[in-house]
Amino acid sequence: MPVNQNELSTQQTPFLLIDHARFMRNLTYLQQRISERGCALRPHLKTLRSVDAAHDMLPNMNSPATVSTLAEAEAFADAGYTDLLYAVGITSNKLERAAALIKRGINFHILLDSLEQAQAVTQFGQKHDVVFSVFIEIDSDGHRAGLAPNNPLVVEIAKHVHANGAQLTGVMTHAGGSYSSDSVDEIRAAAAQECEAARNAAEAIRAAGVPCPIVSVGSTPTAHFAEDFTGISEVRAGVYTTFDLVMLNLGVCSLDDIAMSVVTTVIGHNKEKNWVLIDAGWMALSRDRGTASQRIDYGYGLVCKDSGAPYEGVCVTSVNQEHGVIALPATHTVNEFPIGAQLRILPNHACATAAMHQHYMVLKNTDELEVWPRILGW
Incomplete structure (x- = not known):
């Protein structure tokens, strides 16, 4: 089901977004590698x-x-x-x-x-x-x-x-x-x-x-x-x-290969603690902490701008069911994350994060979105 790309910023958050160009690049690379x-x-x-x-x-x-x-x-x-x-x-x-x-x-x-x-x-x-x-x-x-x-x-x-x-x-x-x-x-x-x-x-x-x-x-x-x-x-x-952050830590992929993110909205600040609150909790991100034992711990996901560019060292640090908390490092302040702004969160474990969603928004090019339903149940 196509959706106009201009409507991306008006979609109800949280939702799972697939970058189709990266997705296809990942498919092509492994298919060619194994075939060869x-x-x-x-x-x-x-x-x-x-x-x-x-x-x-x-x-x-x-x-x-x-x-x-x-x-x-x-x-x-x-x-x-x-x-x-x-x-x-x-x-x-x-x-x-x-x-x-x-x-x-x-x-x-x-x-x-x-x-x-x-x-x-x-x-x-x-x-x-x-x-x-x-x-x-x-x-x-x-x-x-x-x-x-x-x-x-x-x-x-x-x-x-x-x-x-x-x-x-x-x-x-x-x-x-x-x-x-x-x-x-x-x-x-x-x-x-x-x-x-x-x-x-x-x-x-x-x-x-x-x-x-x-x-x-x-x-x-x-x-x-x-x-x-x-x-x-x-x-x-x-x-x-x-791909996902676990694969990034293993050296299997780069940040630019990660084709999945959860789009979320800033819903509040705790200025005393330098916290940003978002509307993506574990129901959107999952509780998977697969990077906790790896060389870099990304908490519950790496925080990116709405363009997809990552904030270095900024992660979702804790989650409740529908709330996520980003405890900012000293290099950032809550003023950089205005209430109502959209962010993207890269997942620790793509399978676990995808499982929290009934469908995905798929950005296929600069002017088209599609909705991909997910198969549910066992």
């Missing part, structure tokens, strides 16, 4: 959860994509996308919805890392005449879920799936530990470790006589710095579309 290294890019659509955004990310409806909820899978299937990996461990109470997608002709893949899950999947499939496509999740760094690549359960699960009416499509790992890296060299090491773990798991499965066509790796940091994708089929990344 002989892999497919399977973008994670969870950051924006928007069909409109997906049209830019994946103009080919048969391109592989990743989702984090069944609600996303259903919405993207309705929009025409045909190859979707649900990258969260499956539960038996979700199999009926997963089966419904498969019966619609969607190439829908589910994820598991236990024999109990595998048994539930195959039992349901046999009972309801559904062939599930399965990925086994591999733990490459101890970050979260999955099985170590040398865990005998990897092969046991693969054999069970293969022998009981489901299809073992591949293995998948997520280098979530890369988010704790202190340098680009550490990210590169995490990327190498991620690829090695996924390759080793796939090789063990194949050695046991079970086909394992796809080897899937990915995180935004490792996707941008991995060099050797030998034996890797596809790479997943999500927050690369808009």
Whole structure:
């Protein structure tokens, strides 16, 4: 839905704004990087959860994509996308919805890392005449879920799936530990470790006589710095579309690459404390404090002018539900932030901030805005 750009300053705040030019630049860079290294890019659509955004990310409806909820899978299937990996461990109470997608002709893949899950999947499939496509999740760094690549359960699960009416499509790992890296060299090491773990798991499965066509790796940091994708089929990344302050601290992007901000209005001052009050609290910015343990702590977001130019060292320092507080450093006074002025806040974690909004304002050029609805629910 187009909106005249001149109306940007009159929009009710707070709202989430996407800089479309930066968004497209981010998409193009990673797509070219991964393609040049002989892999497919399977973008994670969870950051924006928007069909409109997906049209830019994946103009080919048969391109592989990743989702984090069944609600996303259903919405993207309705929009025409045909190859979707649900990258969260499956539960038996979700199999009926997963089966419904498969019966619609969607190439829908589910994820598991236990024999109990595998048994539930195959039992349901046999009972309801559904062939599930399965990925086994591999733990490459101890970050979260999955099985170590040398865990005998990897092969046991693969054999069970293969022998009981489901299809073992591949293995998948997520280098979530890369988010704790202190340098680009550490990210590169995490990327190498991620690829090695996924390759080793796939090789063990194949050695046991079970086909394992796809080897899937990915995180935004490792996707941008991995060099050797030998034996890797596809790479997943999500927050690369808009980036955020966590990615900035990791050295994955620059300030000029961050394509998401929350537009807010100055609603008050506390002159005694040198505080500026804004109408964006945690309901607009989220409570994510992902930069707190990094080299620069940006509080609840970096404050920028309405043009997008950042104020050096000025951050949202505390939030209530609908109020944000900017405790100004001594180099600034509240007089620089008149009541009624608009500001932009760059997010710590783009996925968390986007989740606080039902739609986004997208600045596509100098004279056009669009509204992109967000897919809600699970």
